[in-house]
Amino acid sequence: MTITHWIPRSSLIDYQREIENLLDSFFGSGPEEETECAISPSVDIEELEKSYSINIELPGVNKKDVSINVNEDILSIEGEKKPGKDTNKYKYHRRERTYGKFHRSFRLPDIVDTNSIDAVFKNGVLNITVPKRKEDLSKNIEIKIK
Amino acid sequence: MSLVKWTPRTTLNLRNEFDRLFDSFFNTEEEETSLAAFSPSVDIMEKEKEFLITAELPGIKKDDIKMNIRDNVLTVSGEKKQEKKTEKDNFHRTERVYGSFQRSFRLPDSADQENISAEFKDGVLSVTIPKLKESISKSIDIKIK
Secondary structure, three states, X not given: OOOOOOOXXXXXXXXXXXXXXXXXXXXXXXXXXXXXXXXXXXXXXXXXXXXXXXXXXXOOOOXXXXXXXXXXXXXXEEEEEOOOHHXXXXXXXXXXXXXXXXXXXXXXXXXXXXXXXXXXXXXXXXXXXEEEOHHHHHOOOOOOOO | OOOOOOOOOOHHHHHHHHHHHHOOOOOEOHHHHOOOOEOOOEEEEEXXXXXXXXXXXXXXXXXXXXXXXXXXXXXXXXXXXXXXXXXOOXXXXXXOOOEEEEEEEEOOOOEOHHHOEEEEEOOXXXXXXXXXXXXXXXXXXXXXX
């Protein structure tokens, strides 16, 4: 019997990623999504006829503190949620909100146009529209039954 | 030994139990354990002249938030609606929670209930509760004999 190196799994997120990698799903988490982040914002991803609509909950986050980028087929959203400017003047009775860095990333499907991704920040929700490529929309291949 | 009816406690109930133990200002109220789908996270702060409550309500429209005060209890409630772009349910990921929410807070005696103001910005509701003037200036000198 040989001794194999044991790689500990730090969290459930790692497991989730393992499973996603196995399934190799569209919009599975990207490889570089950090697990040390203080916050993991909730995300909905909806597929529409001509695009994908990604909605990320980022309440109280300043637009300037968010960056979105695409590297090959990985879409990354990262930034920092900072407490309000004057909050250091207050003493806390209750602190349920969490602040700090966040990072989410998703593997994009092949059919998207990464050059025309659009983002809008409204009411604490970041909406990213990832359009599908036009040629893929019209691609209609008929398969004959012999 | 007599049989006692067992009342199960949910997590929210447990939190209320703790609040009751400490009997703090702003302890959350029992009615919070209603059929709300989720409980928004809040920070409660205090400085010399005011209290400030901030609640995270991302993706909620201002018109869908209700606030009222009854018997010294401030209640924030409303509904978070899912905005679907199509009729179809074609989701690749659904991590966000939708539905009704409610949080209630017992106001301290020093709160000036007539002058509470609220602002909704970037998905965060900020409620400013000024303190009554007499409670701010109340400084009692105690002489040492």
